[in-house]
Amino acid sequence: MVTALGLVPTERSAVEAAASGVVCCAPLSREPLGAEDAVVLARILKAIADPARLRLLSLVAAHEGGEACVCDLIEPLGLSQPTVSHHLKVLVEAGLLTRDKRGVWAYYALVPGGLDALAAVLR
Amino acid sequence: MVTALGLVPTERSAVEAAASGVVCCAPLSREPLGAEDAVVLARILKAIADPARLRLLSLVAAHEGGEACVCDLIEPLGLSQPTVSHHLKVLVEAGLLTRDKRGVWAYYALVPGGLDALAAVLR
DNA sequence: CAGAGGCATGGACGAGCGTCAATATCGACA
DNA sequence: TGTCGATATTGACGCTCGTCCATGCCTCTG
Numbered sequence: 001m002v003t004a005l006g007l008v009p010t011e012r013s014a015v016e017a018a019a020s021g022v023v024c025c026a027p028l029s030r031e032p033l034g035a036e037d038a039v040v041l042a043r044i045l046k047a048i049a050d051p052a053r054l055r056l057l058s059l060v061a062a063h064e065g066g067e068a069c070v071c072d073l074i075e076p077l078g079l080s081q082p083t084v085s086h087h088l089k090v091l092v093e094a095g096l097l098t099r100d101k102r103g104v105w106a107y108y109a110l111v112p113g114g115l116d117a118l119a120a121v122l123r
Numbered sequence: 124m125v126t127a128l129g130l131v132p133t134e135r136s137a138v139e140a141a142a143s144g145v146v147c148c149a150p151l152s153r154e155p156l157g158a159e160d161a162v163v164l165a166r167i168l169k170a171i172a173d174p175a176r177l178r179l180l181s182l183v184a185a186h187e188g189g190e191a192c193v194c195d196l197i198e199p200l201g202l203s204q205p206t207v208s209h210h211l212k213v214l215v216e217a218g219l220l221t222r223d224k225r226g227v228w229a230y231y232a233l234v235p236g237g238l239d240a241l242a243a244v245l246r
Numbered sequence: 247c248a249g250a251g252g253c254a255t256g257g258a259c260g261a262g263c264g265t266c267a268a269t270a271t272c273g274a275c276a
Numbered sequence: 277t278g279t280c281g282a283t284a285t286t287g288a289c290g291c292t293c294g295t296c297c298a299t300g301c302c303t304c305t306g
Contacts, residue, residue, distance in 0.1 A: 032199075033181035042172055048172075048245075049171075050264080052265095057151055062153075062154060070282075076155075080266055082266070082283090083264075085284055085285085086264080103274070115246060169293095175295095203296060204252085205298095208254055229252080229254090
């Protein structure tokens, strides 16, 4: 399997794949999913297959300016600060959130088209 | 939160929710996801967040007639028969596959619109 | 009725996950 | 420079998950 960039999946991180708008493969119902593609896609799906991380994505998207710092998310989520940081890290590594540290605060925002690219594969 | 059927999520199985075309909630980026909705959505996403189950969905969809029995899936997947049965059960309980036992064989098929409903929430 | 074959279930085991408390790191500011 | 505050990391714990082997159930066919 070869992506639009001509690289095999194992050579590209989930971050790069999602950020480039190419999660990994053709829509599910169109052709049998290769074993390697399945691992790549599953890794991204595991990132959002958690109630806390789903709410984090939603909270960040709904926050003013489309970005939020950790302190904005702790209380609405009802989890400890280290746990929130952990979940945010997972989402960043999956290529669904960006992290921008400005001074003491770390601002997280949705990767444009990240979720859309993921949704496009589920067909 | 109230679904299109006027029932709270805990009163409806994931199967019913997906089969009715209503996974659970509004698109992620539109409004903050409620805690209960997040649990429901995460449960369905966990079902597909696994390489073996992603390939199963793809294999079933690509199979002639849009359905396949367990014996058709064991070899291409490279897993034991009990393991394949286990994964298929998870997908059925998530409302993404149907199971139709005819004689000795059990035929699995995609729930129409199941994946599309799921994809629609990821926005 | 007895055997065979397709599939599901139960038990077991190692690996990974979600959470927290404690602690470390880093930038702002007096 | 020293303290404070926001965030990240570490270590630990219980729980869930993916997999297999062994076995049970059910249906067809001699």
